[in-house]
Amino acid sequence: xxxxxxxxxxxxxxxxxxxxxxxxxxxxxxxxxxxxxxxxxxxxxxxxxxxxxxxxxxxxxxxxxxxxxxxxxxxxxxxxxxxxxxxxxxxxxxxxxxxxxxxxxxxxxxxxxxxxxxxxxxxxxxxxxxxxxxxxxxx
Numbered sequence: 001x002x003x004x005x006x007x008x009x010x011x012x013x014x015x016x017x018x019x020x021x022x023x024x025x026x027x028x029x030x031x032x033x034x035x036x037x038x039x040x041x042x043x044x045x046x047x048x049x050x051x052x053x054x055x056x057x058x059x060x061x062x063x064x065x066x067x068x069x070x071x072x073x074x075x076x077x078x079x080x081x082x083x084x085x086x087x088x089x090x091x092x093x094x095x096x097x098x099x100x101x102x103x104x105x106x107x108x109x110x111x112x113x114x115x116x117x118x119x120x121x122x123x124x125x126x127x128x129x130x131x132x133x134x135x136x137x138x139x
Contacts, residue, residue, distance in 0.1 A: 015060065022053045 011017035029036045029046055038046050078084040082094025089100040103122065110116040118124045 019057060019060065022049075022056075026050055026053060 011021060026046075026049070029038050033039070036046075038044055075084065079087070080095060082089070082091050082096030087094060087096065089096050091097055102120075103117070106117050106120060106122075107114065114126065115124055
């Protein structure tokens with residue numbers, strides 16, 4: 001005869017499902033009242049369980065609202081920076097556009113001494129390109 005195996009999962013890695021499970025436990029306990037196997041059980045204080053569940057659900061709700069506010073503020077900051085989707089260095093009035101203009105002014109100011117731009121916070125990379133070699137005729 002085959003052995004029966006039982007597995008009861010707790011969706012702890014899925015916050016929405018975990019919250020639904022907690023709520024369902026509370027509802028079932030309340031529905032059964034004194035007939036609930038959890039009523040007056042010394043291993044679990046259902047009043048404490050319910051208080052913690054409500055507290056966690058409220059904090060999660062608050063966090064979702066704050067996340068939405070945070071994402072909106074991030075989008076606003078990116079728009080001001082000039083790094084939002086669709087913006088380029090040519091988007092007028094953005095910090096990216098202004099930094100491009102500043103870089104160009106400094107390049108003219110420090111012509112032949114471009115390393116000075118590093119004092120302004122720019123990463124200046126100076127290299128030397130090889131002259132292209134001509135291909136011999138007939139190849």
